[in-house]
Structures are given as C-alpha cells and as structure tokens.
Amino acid sequence: MDKITPKQIYNRLSKVYDRSYDAPVHRIEDDFIYKFISEKGFTKGKILDLGSGTGTLLSHLGISSDRYTGLDISERMIELSSMKFPNHNFIKGTMSNMPFDNDCFDSVLSLFGSFSYSLNHAKTVKEIKRVLKPKGKFLLMAYGLKYQSRKSYILNKFKINSPARFFKGKELKTLFEDFDNVKISGMTMLSEEFSKHFPYSISKAYHFVETNILGSIIPDKFYFLIITGNKHA
Numbered sequence: 001m002d003k004i005t006p007k008q009i010y011n012r013l014s015k016v017y018d019r020s021y022d023a024p025v026h027r028i029e030d031d032f033i034y035k036f037i038s039e040k041g042f043t044k045g046k047i048l049d050l051g052s053g054t055g056t057l058l059s060h061l062g063i064s065s066d067r068y069t070g071l072d073i074s075e076r077m078i079e080l081s082s083m084k085f086p087n088h089n090f091i092k093g094t095m096s097n098m099p100f101d102n103d104c105f106d107s108v109l110s111l112f113g114s115f116s117y118s119l120n121h122a123k124t125v126k127e128i129k130r131v132l133k134p135k136g137k138f139l140l141m142a143y144g145l146k147y148q149s150r151k152s153y154i155l156n157k158f159k160i161n162s163p164a165r166f167f168k169g170k171e172l173k174t175l176f177e178d179f180d181n182v183k184i185s186g187m188t189m190l191s192e193e194f195s196k197h198f199p200y201s202i203s204k205a206y207h208f209v210e211t212n213i214l215g216s217i218i219p220d221k222f223y224f225l226i227i228t229g230n231k232h233a
C-alpha cells in the first residue's frame, strides 16, 4: 500500500488542526518562539513562511500583507489560512521547488515541524538559499528525535504513521553547512509534563529556563530543534 503523503495528511487534518493544540504547553511554546522571532529581527522586510498551515504565524505576529508570503502543500490548509487572512498571500506549492525568484526574501521561517515534512531536505535547503537575499536570515523548527513519541503530536493522536523526518542536531547542522552563523538549540523537554501539574506562569518560567539553558547544550533531548543562520553577504 502507498504511504500517506504530508499533503494527504494535512488535507485530512486541516479542520481539527487548530483545536489540537490548546493545552497550556502549546501556548507556552507559542509565547516563547514568537517573542524570540520578533526580538531577533526575523520579522523585518519580506518574509516567507514555509508550511504556513492554518496561518498561525499571522495569528501571533502582525505582519502586513505586502511583506508576507505563505507556502503550503495542502490546499485545505491554504483555504483555512486564506479565510482567516483574506488580504495575505498564500500559495500552494512545495518547499523543495519554490515558485519564487532568486534573492527575494529577507527572512525564511518554517515553524512547528513543517520543514520535517519536506520529501527532499537537501533540495529544500538549496531552495532556501536561492530565495533568500544576501545576508537574509532563516529560522526553522524541525522535529527532534524525541518528537516521534510526543503524545500531543497530532499524527500520534490520530494514529497516522508519520512520514516526517526526526532530526539529530548534527544532521541538521550538516544540511545547513553552506550558511553563516548557524546555531541549533532545543525547545521543550520536560515542560510538557511540568505544565500539567503547575500553574501557567510557573510552567512558562520553567520552559524558558529549560529551553534557554539546556537547549543549546543537549538539543537532542528536546522535542523541537530550532536552527537559525543567514545567507552569505
């Protein structure tokens, strides 16, 4: 039997996607990553959101329509994001063969695992380099090895065999060796369990410490790997 593709999976899950992530740990992760993205200047200039899903990036960061492009392989996800943000540009396509000119984005973002679903990671990395302007920045959140057993992973909840790649930090770093200032850090380790037993504010503080202190020392113990860097000048 043919394996189910990421496009088929997300077409099927589009309607339940947003409400699958309503546990406190997901709000904590959102607070952390969107603050990081803003503070580190990833929202300046023209932004490409790879695997834009239901438009969650725009739900958290106010980016005007003239500066934002979302790319997603699932037409159902594109329909949902376009309904939420009718003035923004969402394009159906694959990140391993992007329908964009060379050197046209200041920032490429790919959040909460989208990059892991690429069916050709090496080609996707070349495409990211091609579409970024010189000195352009990227931030991707890939699934770490631990993510495949995460109970809140939507594919685990719906008992779907994941076609995603779960990375070790070193593998990810090798893929991005042609970029400058490449850094890898883990996000979310014990915080998921922690947040089930402690109040939100304490859990959020714990997540911050866990991710900021241990994330860069033992990234492979975390659910997500955050990789950042920039294209050469």
Ligand SMILES: C[S@@+](CC[C@H](N)C(=O)[O-])C[C@H]1O[C@@H](n2cnc3c(N)ncnc32)[C@H](O)[C@@H]1O
Residues within 6 Å of the ligand: 006, 007, 010, 011, 050, 051, 052, 053, 054, 056, 057, 071, 072, 073, 074, 077, 093, 094, 095, 096, 110, 111, 112, 113, 114, 115, 117, 118, 119
């Ligand atoms: C886990 S969801 C993440 C969505 C969004 N970034 C978020 O933060 O909620 C993964 C998304 O990547 C999309 N996707 C999977 N493979 C893709 C590909 N090769 N090119 C573009 N999008 C892809 C899926 O359709 C889905 O919308």
